[in-house]
Every structure is written in structure tokens, then in C-alpha cells.
Amino acid sequence: MSSQLKIIPELCIGCRSCELICSLENEDLMAASGSRINVISFIESTALGMPYHLPVTCYQCADAPCLKVCPEDALKRNKDVVHLDLEKCTGCRQCIKACPFGVIRWDDNFKKIVKCELCNGAPACVDICPSGAILFEAPNFEKPESKSLDFKKSRPFYAREKAFEIQAYQALKK
Amino acid sequence: MNEAFPAGGYHKKLLRINLTTGMIQSEEIPVEVLKSYIGGTGLGIYLLYSQVPTGALPLGPENNLIFATGPFTGSLVPGSGTYSVMCKSPLTGYAASAQANGFFGARLKAAGFDALVVQGCSEEKVYLYIDSNTAVLKSSEFLNNKGAFETDKKLRARHNEKGYEQKISIACIGPAGENQVRFAAISSDRGHMAASGGVGAVMGSKNLKAIVISGDGPIPTAPGKKNEIKKEIFRWREESNASGLGKTVHEKGTLGLFKPYHDKGWVPVKNMTTNQLPEDTLAKFDWEYIQNEVYEKVPRACHTCTFTHCHTVRVKKGPSKGFIGEEIEYEILAGYGSNWGISDPGTITMLNGFIDDLGMDAKEVSFLISMLMEGRQKGLIGKDDLDGIDLTWGDVDAVKQLLEKISLRKGMGDVLADGVARTVKALGKEFDKIGVYVKQGNAPHVHDSRTRWGTLFTQIISNTTSQEGMDMTGRGNPELGITKPTADPDRYLAEVQTKTGPKRQFEECLAFCYFQACSLKQMVQTLNVITGADFSAESCLKIGERVINLLRMYNIREGLSMEDDSYSHRLGQSPTDGPGKGKSLNSTFNEVRQAYYEMMGWDNRGVPTAETLERLNLTFSHIEKVR
Numbered sequence: 072m073s074s075q076l077k078i079i080p081e082l083c084i085g086c087r088s089c090e091l092i093c094s095l096e097n098e099d100l101m102a103a104s105g106s107r108i109n110v111i112s113f114i115e116s117t118a119l120g121m122p123y124h125l126p127v128t129c130y131q132c133a134d135a136p137c138l139k140v141c142p143e144d145a146l147k148r149n150k151d152v153v154h155l156d157l158e159k160c161t162g163c164r165q166c167i168k169a170c171p172f173g174v175i176r177w178d179d180n181f182k183k184i185v186k187c188e189l190c191n192g193a194p195a196c197v198d199i200c201p202s203g204a205i206l207f208e209a210p211n212f213e214k215p216e217s218k219s220l221d222f223k224k225s226r227p228f229y230a231r232e233k234a235f236e237i238q239a240y241q242a243l244k245k
Numbered sequence: 246m247n248e249a250f251p252a253g254g255y256h257k258k259l260l261r262i263n264l265t266t267g268m269i270q271s272e273e274i275p276v277e278v279l280k281s282y283i284g285g286t287g288l289g290i291y292l293l294y295s296q297v298p299t300g301a302l303p304l305g306p307e308n309n310l311i312f313a314t315g316p317f318t319g320s321l322v323p324g325s326g327t328y329s330v331m332c333k334s335p336l337t338g339y340a341a342s343a344q345a346n347g348f349f350g351a352r353l354k355a356a357g358f359d360a361l362v363v364q365g366c367s368e369e370k371v372y373l374y375i376d377s378n379t380a381v382l383k384s385s386e387f388l389n390n391k392g393a394f395e396t397d398k399k400l401r402a403r404h405n406e407k408g409y410e411q412k413i414s415i416a417c418i419g420p421a422g423e424n425q426v427r428f429a430a431i432s433s434d435r436g437h438m439a440a441s442g443g444v445g446a447v448m449g450s451k452n453l454k455a456i457v458i459s460g461d462g463p464i465p466t467a468p469g470k471k472n473e474i475k476k477e478i479f480r481w482r483e484e485s486n487a488s489g490l491g492k493t494v495h496e497k498g499t500l501g502l503f504k505p506y507h508d509k510g511w512v513p514v515k516n517m518t519t520n521q522l523p524e525d526t527l528a529k530f531d532w533e534y535i536q537n538e539v540y541e542k543v544p545r546a547c548h549t550c551t552f553t554h555c556h557t558v559r560v561k562k563g564p565s566k567g568f569i570g571e572e573i574e575y576e577i578l579a580g581y582g583s584n585w586g587i588s589d590p591g592t593i594t595m596l597n598g599f600i601d602d603l604g605m606d607a608k609e610v611s612f613l614i615s616m617l618m619e620g621r622q623k624g625l626i627g628k629d630d631l632d633g634i635d636l637t638w639g640d641v642d643a644v645k646q647l648l649e650k651i652s653l654r655k656g657m658g659d660v661l662a663d664g665v666a667r668t669v670k671a672l673g674k675e676f677d678k679i680g681v682y683v684k685q686g687n688a689p690h691v692h693d694s695r696t697r698w699g700t701l702f703t704q705i706i707s708n709t710t711s712q713e714g715m716d717m718t719g720r721g722n723p724e725l726g727i728t729k730p731t732a733d734p735d736r737y738l739a740e741v742q743t744k745t746g747p748k749r750q751f752e753e754c755l756a757f758c759y760f761q762a763c764s765l766k767q768m769v770q771t772l773n774v775i776t777g778a779d780f781s782a783e784s785c786l787k788i789g790e791r792v793i794n795l796l797r798m799y800n801i802r803e804g805l806s807m808e809d810d811s812y813s814h815r816l817g818q819s820p821t822d823g824p825g826k827g828k829s830l831n832s833t834f835n836e837v838r839q840a841y842y843e844m845m846g847w848d849n850r851g852v853p854t855a856e857t858l859e860r861l862n863l864t865f866s867h868i869e870k871v872r
Contacts (some may be wrong), residue, residue, distance in 0.1 A: 085546050092321060101320050107464070109411070111410075112545075114408065119569075121569065179453065201553070
């Protein structure tokens, strides 16, 4: 299996550099709205009251629901990446409804559907992340380690994992 | 200058909000202005000089409140969420320039504007909502006298980001701003304070409680330069990460500075009556102890931060156990800790949150309270003079009670709410001997700057109510031609100020986080790539010099004289102990000040000469035209 994006929310600092580099790489323009990766910072009612940053992007699902609903056949799987053919896309937004993670978006500034296609095999967000929260590597089942800064030492790691569980649950309920 | 400017970096648009008439309109910013002043503080002082009438009352409807961003704001440049607030300061009566980081600046830019100009005064209390399509004023009655954090929470919930943050930023004032406390701050993104010069009081005087911005639109950059822009940004990141702060700040914060500063005698203790702390207190102010033992922390970075300076912390021990707030900085530790005789870092963290919530400037609060504490100790003021509050060294409850009174201007708080310099006048007695302020009328940053010459001098002659240049005490800067540390307060001090001032003010025009700074060369290269301009290092320093001179001309227009380039009695006293014992700026100050005027091309009263103004293209013809 080829490389995948791995996101470690515990390491995310919430600087949103990934959003801008993604948009710059793919749209030749820095705009958070044009980004295929988005950071949500939970700031209230979190476990222990501490903020929590959650970067989300397309998981390139093996059995992708968006593929099945597209009436124009604009979404196609090519090896491990789900590609969107903008020539075919009519903007009907069925894929947005079908996506279980809410990571396919209609962008109002660019008037089109945006979704992550892994920047043709070299995702720009990986290099820009200052804390190593976004990795691009072949899947392994060991716990991934931070690329550069090691925040774990200074962070209540357990509390953060608990916070994540609760937040993910609340996000699902919404 | 080539024709292409500006190919990027600007929307060339400002939003003018007239609160008296309720009219909101978008205006074009002339390219000529952007070329000459770049943005941020430069754009701000241009707008202030040209659009606020001479002699306008700082807290009256004629004063304007200007939020200005720079060409980098909102882009990938490290720390580019910064914005500059400018207005006529209610503290000094001269120009105020305050900056805050976070996301507010970036989102203002993403909503499609380079600057906001708020003028007039609303009849009822309102807040302003802006996104890329709309700008509306809404009633803020439900937020009256609410703290800055609660205001953020409630407005966020109203605008569809309940409990989380994705594209909304809020800049607001707390009760201090609403009640026009002269050192009130503007708080953005929950705890990032634009504090200097009392900008929050001006916002309060306009009955504007908050500005809510929803922005995730495009940040203009020169088209087709994707790879160049990426290259410059990665270079900048490397440089800033290799700098002294870049290597340590994610771990130590600025708290790592406390011990070295203390060893040099730069930490104010009990209103500068000494600068030496007892060993046991010093051990509690150690960064390792605070970061590991006192609280646990999680990162809450600003826009495009590259090394996580800011964290949210939860106090683990002591009387404030369980308090959740912002990580404290060196200046807070010194200001609310050593300067007030408080030694528990957890309590200082709590006070930091408390004062941010009221919305006040830390440096003014610190020296105001410490002055009263010293006055109490010396019998200059009694318990009854402070409405029954027994303000002794280290009394946290008394401090909180008094600050709450100040923020509401109740009882004695009404007098104290005018800041250190005015309080000295109001209380009389010996207070002029113990008050810490520069003669323009604002408190300096929280250092014992009596022997930290660079920091002291740059604030004495500052035209911004804060530091105008950079302190090069103890380190040089080859790029600016500063080769030796300023060990003594001699003529060299003036030279250092002349060289660092333009660079610092140029940086303030670009508007990015000071901590993420890189070399001037890298800054100029990035500016050229993003805007398609062809600036050189010299032309950029000239812009900085132009900004200083325009600030100076504005202040002179509003009545500044060379007597204002001075400092209070306490700041001239020699420290009674510590490494700086016996030293003082007093003996050489007049000479240094004259040397500085001369080097800046000003006359011997500190007024820019006609030649200097002409050299900097400050002929005022274009300014007169706009007015």
C-alpha cells in the first residue's frame, strides 16, 4: 500500500499553516476556504477546559461513499487516491452529503468542489507543519512519533486523548 | 519603483465605519500611500495624521480608531496574524500604536480589507460584524460590562461557532474599555491584547463593544509566483527557528528570560525599590519549575506560528489550583509577581486572566498598583484613601478589589483609572518621587530599565506609547552596523536608537509577530516576491524613518515638546542594590538626547528639520490633499 496522510491531533498547535499552503499549492492563492485540510479548534466545554485542535482532511476511504453517489462519474479511484474530475463535475454536491467525515466542501470563493488528492503524491501540508502533526508515510500499526518538536513531554497526553474521544463524540452528535 | 506594485499583498481597500451616522463604506487606499507607508503602523499614522483634526479629544467623537494590517498579514509568513491599532492616545494625548497577534489581523484581511477606520460615536452600545459580503452594526446591550472572555464566548455562539473556532475572530473590550479607563486594552482572540496607549478606552468612548470578523477568503499575493513564495517562506521559517527565541520559546516561553534579567538587575521588585529577589522566591520564578510543576499546558498558537509561543495552561498547585488561562510571559511574572511582592506563579497566572478579562494594559496596571503599595508602606496613602481597601505588598484580594473598582470607575477607582502619571498629580505628596512613567504620560514596559539603557531610552523618546526602537543592550546587530553592546549610557545609545528605530518601525508596517523575526534581507526579499515590488534594504529603512518622522510630526502638532522626551524621578534614580547599583541615566541624558536629535536630523528642540522632511518625501502635500 502506498503512503497515506496521518494526522496526530495531539501534536497540532492550531496555527493553520496547512490550510494556507494547501490552498497555495492547489489554487495558486492563499485562502483558508480553498484548502483541502481544515483545522477546527475546540475551545469550550472540552475535557479539563483545555483547547483542542483537530485537523481534518479526506481519508481516501477504501470503500468511498462519495464514489457511489456521484451521478456524473466525476469521482474516480486511482490506486489509493480518490480523484475528482472537475471537467465532469456539475457541482450537484451529492458527494458532500455522502461524505461521512464532512471533508468534501463546496468553496464559495472558487465556486467549485474541493477535496484532498494528496498533491500528486507530495502533500504540501506535511512539510509546513511545525509540530509534525501531519505525516505522509506507508501505514504501519505502531504509534507514530513526532517529526521535530516533541510536545508530549510538556503536555498532559492522557487528558488530551480523553478530550479527543469526547470531542469526536460531540462532533458526531452535531 | 516598478509599475507592477502592488501585484499582491493588498486588497487596496479600507472599510470606514461612521458610528455617528451609521454609514459603513468601502474605500480605495491610494497605491501611492501603500508605497510610502507599506501598512500597519505606517498606514495607521498616515490615516491618523490626515483624517483626525488637530486638537481632537482622545475620548471624543473626532478621534478615529484605526485597525491596520500589512502586506504579509494573513499570508504564510510566520506570525502574520498581527494587526496594528492606532488612535490618539487618551493616556498621553499623542499617537498610540498598539499591536496584537492571534488571528484577528489575518481574518480581517481574509474578509477583504487592509484596514478599518472607526469614527464618530454611537448613541447606543453596539458591536460590528464583518464578513466578505456584509458589515453591520448590532446592539450589544446584552454584553454591557461583561468581561472580554465572556464577550468572545457569547458573540462566537451568536455567529455559528459555538464552542469552537474556525474562521471567526473577535476583538473586544472589557468593562475597563467601556468605562473609558485610560489604559484599557483591546482583547482579540481571547487573551491577545492590543494594550499600549489606552486604545480600548477609545473603543469604549465610541460605544463599540466588539468587532466580529468572519473571514476565510483569499489573501492577495503576486500571481504565478507560487514557488518563489514558498521558497521565501521556508527560508524565513528556517531563520526564525534558528534564532535565540525560536530555539527555546516553545519550551521555556519568555519565562526563560527571568533569571538572566534578574542577574543583570533588570527585574523590577516592589516598584523598583530594589531589583534583587530572595533566593526562595527566585526559585519559584524559575521557568522549569513553572512550566513543569505549576501548570500543565497545551498549545494555542497564533496564525502561522512556527514554534508555538502561546499555550493555554491549567494551574496544578497553590491557591489558584484549577484555574485555566493563558501562559504567562516574563513581563507578567515581573509585573504582577516581583513588582507587587507576589511569589506564587499560579496566582500570577490567575491575575493575568483576571486583568485580561477586565481589559487593561499590564504595564500601566503593574506600575500603578506597585506605586500605591509603596505609598501605603511609606504612609503616603492610608486604607481610608482607597475606600477601605488595605493595599499592602502581595495582597492578592486587595489588588483584585481595587482593579475591579478601577475598571468600573467606582469610588477611588475613578481617580486611579487615569493612569500612573495622572494619579501622581491627583494624589500629590511624595508620589512624584515614586511613580514610574515616562514624561509623555505612560508607564514603561515592566523592566527595571534604570540600567537597561536601550530599553529605557527607546521608550523615553518614543512616539508610539511603547518601544519605538529595539534594545540592543548586551547584543549587537551587524546588519544594522551595531557592533558593540551599549554598556554605558553614552552617545552610542543615541546611535543605536537611530539605527534600530527605523527597522523596528518598518517591521511594524509589515505587521508580523516580533518573535518570528528574520534578517532584514529576508524580510525585504519576501516583501518583493509577495507584492511584486523592488524595495531594497535601504529604501525599507527609509520607510521606517519616514514613519518615525510622521509620528513625530503628528505628536508635535498635538503639542509635544522636548520636555516630554523625559522620565519620572524614580526612573532616573540609581538602583540601591544589584549589578546596576549607583548607575543612572541622569548624568548623561541631556547629552544623549541632543545627540539623538542630531542624528535623526532634528533641531535641538527635537523638531524634524525641513531638509529631513524633504529627504523623506514628507512634504505633506499629498496629506493635505486628502484632508
